[in-house]
Amino acid sequence: MSFFKKIVNKHTINLASSAAMPLIGMLVLSLLAHQLPDTDFGNYIFFLQTFLLADMFRTGFLQTSLVKFYSGAHIDRARNVAGSAWWVGFILTFGVALISWIIYFFIKSGNSDLEDTLKWFGIIYICTLPSAIAGWILQAEERFDKMFIIQIINQGGFLTLVLIGMYYKDINFDTVIYSYLGTNIITSVICLAMGWSHAHTIRHKSVAAMRELANFGKYSVGTSLGSTLLRSSDTFIIKMMFPTALVGVYYIPQRLMEIFEIPMRSFVSTALPELSAAAQRDDKPAVAEIMKRYGGLLTVLLLPVAVGACILGGLVIHLLFGDKFVDTDAFNIFRIFMCYVIIMPIDRFFGITLDILNKPHLNMMKVFLMLGINVIGDFAGIAIFHNLYGVAIASLFTYYSGVLFGYFTLKKHLDFTLNDLFSLGWSQLKAMVANLMQKRKVQKA
Structure with missing residues (x-):
């Protein structure tokens, strides 16, 4: 083969x-x-x-x-x-x-x-x-x-x-x-x-x-609507509070976050049937292990990508969207987004695990808590900074609040710690690299 x-x-x-x-x-x-x-x-x-x-x-x-x-x-x-x-x-x-x-x-x-x-x-x-x-x-x-x-x-x-x-x-x-x-x-x-x-x-x-x-x-529709409102609420508030042209300025770094959504969607899509099968067997240790394995590995993989994006984001914006966005706030907003991208996989897997454990109402509560914090934070940030930075900074409080809510809620049903995710993710990455190198050695032999 x-x-x-x-x-x-x-x-x-x-x-x-x-x-x-x-x-x-x-x-x-x-x-x-x-x-x-x-x-x-x-x-x-x-x-x-x-x-x-x-x-x-x-x-x-x-x-x-x-x-x-x-x-x-x-x-x-x-x-x-x-x-x-x-x-x-x-x-x-x-x-x-x-x-x-x-x-x-x-x-x-x-x-x-x-x-x-x-x-x-x-x-x-x-x-x-x-x-x-x-x-x-x-x-x-x-x-x-x-x-x-x-x-x-x-x-x-x-x-x-x-x-x-x-x-x-x-x-x-x-x-x-x-x-x-x-x-x-x-x-x-x-x-x-x-x-x-x-x-x-x-x-x-x-x-x-x-x-x-x-x-x-x-319940899941409430979660999905809340998640979409969470992403689009910034757009609606900016359109209401600023000139329409600034909608595009803010949306560009938002869209560049698709860099991180690509592996996230893939991992979630692959993990969902596995989590569902483990939950139907009422095997909570397996549910926790699958959540930690996928969420931890994705977190470790995204860290160097986030660092590289923080450095090269301005060049990417220039190449993709042209000169008219070079002197805007798009790059610095993208840098602010990098401050919370590392915990996004954990937040996502906490959410789908609550769904699979037949606790979709708790996942919905988590998302609407984040939405409320984001909307309040957007208006507070605009009042303080009078520009798009206030909207971007509000997102930091939004996602960290979601992780904390998801962690303390799941702890009542599963046995795990945040450190488990990072340690298992790092172990998974080392095992993947070693396995890949071994396969290449065998192929060359």
Whole structure:
């Protein structure tokens, strides 16, 4: 077996899948930052944050619950769960789309860009349902290779349409929205045609399974909405308190945090089925070990990346987003973000472990505690500093409060310490390096 085949496994494929969307998305954002006027760019960021908030509502309601009840289930039970998820997805999706259309037809703001957002929002939201369900089912089945294909089609298609618009010198807020819509239609059609969304299971739905998904989802959706609001609250507050152009200035270092979200999503996606299986066996020591293994290793891996990003972030911003952001506060804000990025994996794994232990209400409490601290901190920071630094500094208090809440809450159910995460993470890293070096020696021999 070649060295290449040895390193290609569910972990590396999932990492590639998790990387595809943010990396290509970062390239698209870079192109739009160069090509769009500041106001159009700010409006696009506002649309994107608004859409992601609605998408997170649906994802939060269904993703964790579908993976939890689908993973390892008998084929009949799996069909029942998948079909019921489709029906719950229909209800949520068309409900949110209807609200957006009511606002569009009956509330006139005089802002043509906002009205365009509302006009296309519902259609885009409906078109993304099949690809969303396909991604959750594939995660539960640990088919990360197919998830990778979906990400490439979706983000690669969007990039292609944006490049076509640039080639014909017809790139503006409207054409970007149309490109976003077209890409998601193509992605969902492919997911349906390939059978990845399991649309045929719709006839196997049951009210009992829908209620089961909803009972779990009512807490996880609160957590997901709170998490999305936590990320987007800064954008909404900045848009309210500062000129629209500063939305883009702050969003750029926020988007650069995708560097750290790439491995985080991969680790969480891989760990979730393992945590779920251990929890179903009521094996709490195994749950604690999996949490420490994944969370600790990711923390150790991100530390040197954070240091390098703190040094080279300014160069990256210049290369990706152009000269107009060089003399802004974007780089220093990014440096402030590096002060808490090291504890983000711990915070994330504390949260999903609470979910898996059937304590989603506690995870929701943690997220809304962080949201409250962030909003209060944003306004306090703006009042003190009168600039974007106050908003960035508030994030430090936000994430450290989340880690403390998660730690003391989980300690009541699992036996572990914070030192366990760091020591096990370091041991895992040394073992990985030694194993990799041994494989290369064997291959050369």
